[in-house]
Amino acid sequence: MTDAKDGPRARKRGSVTLKDVAREAGVGIMTVSRAINSPDAVSERLRQRVDDAVTALGYVPNRWAGSLASSRSRLVTVIVPSLSSGVFSEIVSAADAVLTPHGYQVMVSNTSFSLDDEEAVCRKVLGWRPEGVIISGIDHNPATREMLLQAEIPVVEALELGDDPIDINIGISHIDVGRTAARHLVERGRRRIAFIGAEMALDFRAQRRRAGFREVLAQSGLDLVYDVDHPGRVGYSTGARAMERMLASAVQIDAVFCVNDELAVGAVGAALRGGRQVPGDLAIIGFNDLDLSAEIFPSLTTIRLPRKEVGRLAAEAVLAGHGSDSARKRVDVGFELVVREST
């Protein structure tokens, strides 16, 4: 209420504009604009006068106006399924580390693993006219694909490789991850093998890891003796609760593939607390290779997706523009089985 009569719509008080700086410095607004954006194109004397005026007034250029006039937003959007998972924040962090030095601002949005939310989020962020989009995975609503295509900006689908990328695609085969996990457990002589997942219905990459896992088990004449999509969100506690329930069941089990490391770390804790030896009684393997996974005791065998590299490459692809260089449109960053103490 304090600004009720400050003029039409209480015109952003305090908001210093180019015109104010120009008046203060006694020059035209173009000189101010130049002094700020290409200092070399302005005489030393004027540049100094402008700088003083900018400082005196506390001028901060308005990016909306700048973007609108120049058709350049210097914005890159990163769309991830979850903001709180360490996995995705590392990708954002890696992308940010390459984009920020180039003057770009990263804008993060999350989809909560829902394709419909993804579509809504996508529509919303395109309104900010980003110069590139990094989006998780290859599964999208048709409308989402269409929007992204129409935007005519570099679009990177990250984390998983698909057959029909929108533009650029950087990731790995999650089916192969599952296969690799299964091979490892089978080679270790495990036969009574379980699977622990959570939020499986929404996580297509997790579904494919599970599918690859079962495929290889089947080749060895095995099937999952225990297979659970535990209620609750992916996280350490869900992994622990799932393991507790599994231990309480009558089923004999000698190995578990947890669909990611968060579940696996929780499962290891619960197994130990339940008096089981890991890997003696129970081998446990995860996916992601969180920083943590090497440091718990016993340390966790897992499969490492080079997350930071994905973030970095995705950002570089955005900087490079559309994936016109066809060789770079699809990058398999590969994954690595990291054998540690838990198997």
Next chain:
Amino acid sequence: MTDAKDGPRARKRGSVTLKDVAREAGVGIMTVSRAINSPDAVSERLRQRVDDAVTALGYVPNRWAGSLASSRSRLVTVIVPSLSSGVFSEIVSAADAVLTPHGYQVMVSNTSFSLDDEEAVCRKVLGWRPEGVIISGIDHNPATREMLLQAEIPVVEALELGDDPIDINIGISHIDVGRTAARHLVERGRRRIAFIGAEMALDFRAQRRRAGFREVLAQSGLDLVYDVDHPGRVGYSTGARAMERMLASAVQIDAVFCVNDELAVGAVGAALRGGRQVPGDLAIIGFNDLDLSAEIFPSLTTIRLPRKEVGRLAAEAVLAGHGSDSARKRVDVGFELVVREST
């Protein structure tokens, strides 16, 4: 090069504007604007025609133009020391959860724990004219304070309580956290007490936890028998390496305060791997109560800062506008000692 002669500056091809939609629908641009922003103010028939045109053309309103014209950005900036730490991403996530439903977009920036980077980041993000800023901690360069003050928007300093907040302040006393940790170890009968930190020089909150810790030890006639600011970034592996080094030293130690849970979890792993009993030989206490901390074995005693509540309250404070209600300008969310197996 493909768009070299598409007109002046290859005028964003593909970019559909309000005018295009208006032409398609056979109405004025104001009707389109209204049909989109306040559908109730437009006749059913026209609204339908506009909707059809929007869909047909794949129109996405340009937020730069909208923000510029309306002086509303619907943007809230969150400035954190690190993007990859789970602690900060949880705060961002909690803030996002309350802001998104209100039509706001959260923009995250990180300072790498540097006050100078913070100042630069601040200057940069204010150019996007956010309607609110949530910033970590109470330690800022004078220029940063000045900028934030001038912006005349709600500013929330989060995570720690200070004497002279810029605007709104939501957090806890980190000195008290340190005191609480010390009291707990002393009450448990520990006497040969160590401290493990990392990146201490840049982390003022961590410094104050350490100060409070030492203060209470001194009251019991004790001092740290081992005190390390381990090289490397805060993280699980740094905690593990610090513990390994400590175990290799000649000093007798029966308890450790790790300045945060990431270090503490790594330290627990390394202690176990080094053949120590936790808490038998060594009690370990951390700070933060990561989701993980309750699930490792032995589970970690720690001090819980209600991070999600901080994020939520900060976002709500931004929505409520300036902290004019003085009772709400300073919120002590409190912390809680969570005693578990590691002590």
Next chain:
DNA sequence: CTGAAAGCGCTTACAG
């Protein structure tokens, strides 16, 4: 309920 005018704060050309 609908629309033509003016303007948000910049940058892009274009003149000097």
Next chain:
DNA sequence: CTGAAAGCGCTTACAG
């Protein structure tokens, strides 16, 4: 090296 004009794509406020 410097500046006045035009315009980016919207919304506000004012008429009908």
